[in-house]
Amino acid sequence: MRYFTTTKLFKTLMLAGVAFGSFALNACSKDDLKDDADTRTSISVAVNDTSKVFGLNTFTSTANNVTVAQGYASDGTKLSITIPGTLVAGKSYSSGTDKATVIYTVNEDTDKKESYSNINSAVVDLVVTSATDAAAQGTFSGSLLQENVPGNAKTKVITNGKFNIKLK
Structure with a gap:
């Protein structure tokens, strides 16, 4: 029993x-997207000459010696930046083992989802301009290729990218 x-x-x-x-x-x-201005984490960039601010539902993580920051724009697009290693002011994270990854996602919750990144051959120049234990700022620009479209991928050009991420 x-x-x-x-x-x-x-x-x-x-x-x-x-x-x-x-x-x-x-x-x-x-x-439920909300403005996270109080977190001081923000990402802004021009995508194909259209300015966007990714300041909604921002997220920052610093685990396993990798910094990840992401946010949503008011139109639902998402931008994610992954920076390997220790953040050092003045350092470029553009190639080799220190290559930062930028992923731009459109229509995330639909069957028309498109993701663009510099994971394969596209190049993004990312420079950390300021770094402390509490926050990091930097700039980025380059091009992103559409993922999972072999031989016929579209390109998104990103310019004037800026990030201000709260680390603690």
């Missing part, structure tokens, strides 16, 4: 955990 009670309790707790997890993962949507 005790086995039945323990098993029933376990199943009840598992069901409650799954229900809570489903709710928590689905609680946010693009409709």
Whole structure:
């Protein structure tokens, strides 16, 4: 009889955990985008000569000696910057093992999703202009190639890119 009670309790707790997890993962949507100006994390850039500010639902992480910053623009597009290694003021993160990755995503939540990056052959010049334990600023520009479109990829030109990321 005790086995039945323990098993029933376990199943009840598992069901409650799954229900809570489903709710928590689905609680946010693009409709919930909010301005994170108080976090001081922002990214701005001109994409094909159209200026965009990625200051909504910003996110910054500094784990495993990699800094990741991302944010959404008011039109739902997303920009993510990944910088390997320790952030050093005046350093360029444009090639080799120190190559920064920039990913620009359009229509993220639809079947028309398009992602552009410099992961393969596209080149982005990213320079950290200021770096402390609490924040980093920098600039970036270059070109991004459409991902997963072999031989027929579109290009997005990014200019006047600036980031100001809060690290703590």
